[in-house]
Every structure is written in structure tokens, then in C-alpha cells.
Amino acid sequence: MNKPLFLRIVHRLSTEVEYFQPTEDAAGRSGLSPLQKCTAAIRQLAYGGGADAIDEYVRLGETTARKCLHQFTAGIIHFFGDEYLRRPTQEDLQRLLHVGEQRGFPGMVGSIDCMHWEWKNCPTAWKGMYSRGTGKPTIVLEAVASYDLWIWHAFFGAPGTMNDLNILDRSPVFDDIINGIAPEVNFYVNGREYHLAYYLTDGIYPNWATFIQSIRLPQGPKNSLFAKNQEAVRKDVERAFGVLQARFVVVRNPSNLWDKSKIRNIMRACLILHNMIVQDERDSQTLEEFQDEDFTFAVKKTTKHGNRISRRKEVRDPHIHQQLKEDLIENIWDKFGDLQ
Structure with a gap:
């Protein structure tokens, strides 16, 4: 984190x-x-040590340092959460769709995956619900990340027994679409029109119209090229998780807290700070740089007609998924096939 950004946070909280x-x-x-x-709080997030590990550096006792951390995370969420952990606006979608088309995936707005954060001090009565596999309790973070590692969606708090597939029943990732308040997205792939933006995923996700997975055993040059490009672009969310854990070691180490609400605040604050750093460091590419070009997509704010059941059915339509995947295979071959 750059010094001016940190001082801006300190000034906002102090006032x-x-x-x-x-x-x-x-x-x-x-x-x-x-x-x-603020220094005591940010050091606990960045280095993941105990509250008593910073007493000599910032001259704070353990109890005071811990209180600083919780007040800091609550302040970050309250003052910066709406701006830096928001749904994509129309301008954001326009930029994401532009980048997706340049990478061979028209209509793609990011990649989605889950990360598990170990909960060391999980109450004994809850360990069965939060543990699977290794027996260590974990809390799941579902996130959507774009090419610049900005995290657009974060759903945290599901028990570790859930995986990427069944967490979708709890996640609000498609609530705006189902409720009919999401911006309408129209784009063309291989000459065919589509109306739902999609995410790139790994193989565990279902065959929905809003998910595009790789091909497990690709046969032929077209399928092999598609699998190669899909797996490369899908790594955006994996890179975002890696950068998040490198910047804030507290979410990489097992959590020593007892209170789940405080753990949730720490995760949300780290996500907000991560996006603040991304915005502070990324190039100042504006929407006007590519507004005059001719693209095969459009974004407009609208209220979609129909009921929730029909919209949910459209999101989960496997036939649209299969048709979109076949068109993307052809599109990527037309775009990058000559480079092979």
C-alpha cells in the first residue's frame, strides 16, 4: 500500500x-x-501476527492493539465498502466486456472460484459443520475477480463443508439477474446473440448459461486451443486469491479469533483494502479510450420483464450453456487459430 493511500485512510477515520x-x-x-x-491495525492484517507482537513497534498493549484492529476493520467497511466492494456499474461492465472480447471471450465479465480460510479457534460444537477432508474447520470465501484482480463479488461465511457447487444455493451472485434489476447485456458470439454475461469456472461448476468451464480431455486443435485459453483467463481469480493472501497474511494463516462476526469483518476489510490498492496502482484507462470503436456488445440499464422463476430458469439453462460454449470454441479458433 502506497503511503498517500494509507494516509488518506488515516485521515478519513480520524475525522x-x-x-x-x-x-x-x-x-x-x-x-x-x-x-x-491505524498502523497497529494494518500491521496485524499485513503480517498476521498476534496483537502482542507489535507492542514495541507502535507502543501499544495487546488489548488496545486488538481493539484498534476491530475498530479499523469496522471503519473500512462503513466508509469504503460501498465504493470498493460494489456490483459492477454500467461503465464497469462496458470495460469488462471490452477486455473479455479482446481476450477471446465476448460477454465474459470475470472468473469465479472459492477459497477456504482455516478457523483455528472454531468452537467445538461447530467443528463438525465447518470441517471436511483434513478435519480442520474452515470458512468459505466465494469471489469473482476480473483481469486487473479487482474483486467484484465476495460472499464469505459459509461453513467449510460446502464446496464450489452447493454454495451457489446460498450465494447472492445472481440475485440482481433473478430479481430483474441487473443491467441488460447483449453480445454476439459466432454471429449468435446472447443476453446473459457469464463467468469462467473450473470443472466443478454446473452447466449453466452463466458459467463456462474448460474441456477436460480436449480432442482436436479447436478444443485444445479453447481449453488452453479458458484455463489461462480463468486464473484471474486464482491470482487474486494469491495476491490477497500475500498482501494480508492474516487471511493466509489460521484465524485465532472466536467471534465469527469479527472474522467476517477482517475478511471484508482485507477485500476492500485489496481493491483500493488495485485502483491506486492500475493504469488510468478510461472508458472513453474505446467508446468510439465498434464492439459487438451493448450495456443498458433496464428492468427485465418476466417472473423470478423464468429468470432463474434462464440462468440455469444447460442448452444455452452448450450453444455458447460451442460458439466460443469457434470464436477463439477464428481469433487465435492462426497463431498456432
Whole structure:
């Protein structure tokens, strides 16, 4: 995190959160500064150590450092969550669709996958619900990431016994589409028109119109080229998880907290800070740079007609999925086949 970005966060919290404002005791001595409190919190997130590991660096006790962490995460979520952990706007969708078409996947707006965060101090009564495989309790994070590692969707809190497939029954990833409030997306693949944007996934996800998986055993040059490109582009979400864990070691190490709500706040705050860093570091490519070009997609804000059942059925339609996959195979072969 760059220094100006961190100082902007410190300034926002110190002016709007009472806990981070400068104070004096009865003798007139200054209390802990906002910079000390925010530094204590960010070091716990970045290095993943205990609250007593920073006492010599920022001159804070263990209890105070832990309180700084929870106040910091709550402040980040409250003041920056709506901006940096939002649904894609029309302008965002326009940019994502443009990049997806350049990479050979018209209508693709990101890749989706799940990550497990180990919960070391999970209550004994809950361990059966949160443990599978190795027997270690975990909490699942479902995320959608784009080419620049921006995380557009994050659903955290499902027990570790759930996998990428059955977590979809809880996830709100398609709620906007089912409720009819999502922007309408129209695009063409291989001369055929489609109306639902999709995500790239691994093999465990179902054959829905909004998911495109790779081909497990590709036969022939067209299928092999499609599998190669799909698996390469789908790695965006894997890279996002890797960068998130590298920046904030607290989500890579087992969580030592007891309270699930505090664990959720830490994860959400790390996701928001991750997106803030992405926006601070990425190139200033604006929508106007490619608005004048001729693209085969359109985005507009609309309220879709029909009931929830029909929209849910459309999202899960396996026939649209199969037709879209076949058209994408042809599109990628037409676009990149000459390079083989």
C-alpha cells in the first residue's frame, strides 16, 4: 500500500470515527495518535501476527492493539465498502466486456472460484459443520475477480463443508439477474446473440448459461486451443486469491479469533483494502479510450420483464450453456487459430 493511500485512510477515520480522534488524559498528556492506531491495525492484517507482537513497534498493549484492529476493520467497511466492494456499474461492465472480447471471450465479465480460510479457534460444537477432508474447520470465501484482480463479488461465511457447487444455493451472485434489476447485456458470439454475461469456472461448476468451464480431455486443435485459453483467463481469480493472501497474511494463516462476526469483518476489510490498492496502482484507462470503436456488445440499464422463476430458469439453462460454449470454441479458433 502506497503511503498517500494509507494516509488518506488515516485521515478519513480520524475525522469521522471517534475512537481514532486525538485525545488527552486528565493531566493534559496526549493519548495515542490516529497514526499509531491505524498502523497497529494494518500491521496485524499485513503480517498476521498476534496483537502482542507489535507492542514495541507502535507502543501499544495487546488489548488496545486488538481493539484498534476491530475498530479499523469496522471503519473500512462503513466508509469504503460501498465504493470498493460494489456490483459492477454500467461503465464497469462496458470495460469488462471490452477486455473479455479482446481476450477471446465476448460477454465474459470475470472468473469465479472459492477459497477456504482455516478457523483455528472454531468452537467445538461447530467443528463438525465447518470441517471436511483434513478435519480442520474452515470458512468459505466465494469471489469473482476480473483481469486487473479487482474483486467484484465476495460472499464469505459459509461453513467449510460446502464446496464450489452447493454454495451457489446460498450465494447472492445472481440475485440482481433473478430479481430483474441487473443491467441488460447483449453480445454476439459466432454471429449468435446472447443476453446473459457469464463467468469462467473450473470443472466443478454446473452447466449453466452463466458459467463456462474448460474441456477436460480436449480432442482436436479447436478444443485444445479453447481449453488452453479458458484455463489461462480463468486464473484471474486464482491470482487474486494469491495476491490477497500475500498482501494480508492474516487471511493466509489460521484465524485465532472466536467471534465469527469479527472474522467476517477482517475478511471484508482485507477485500476492500485489496481493491483500493488495485485502483491506486492500475493504469488510468478510461472508458472513453474505446467508446468510439465498434464492439459487438451493448450495456443498458433496464428492468427485465418476466417472473423470478423464468429468470432463474434462464440462468440455469444447460442448452444455452452448450450453444455458447460451442460458439466460443469457434470464436477463439477464428481469433487465435492462426497463431498456432
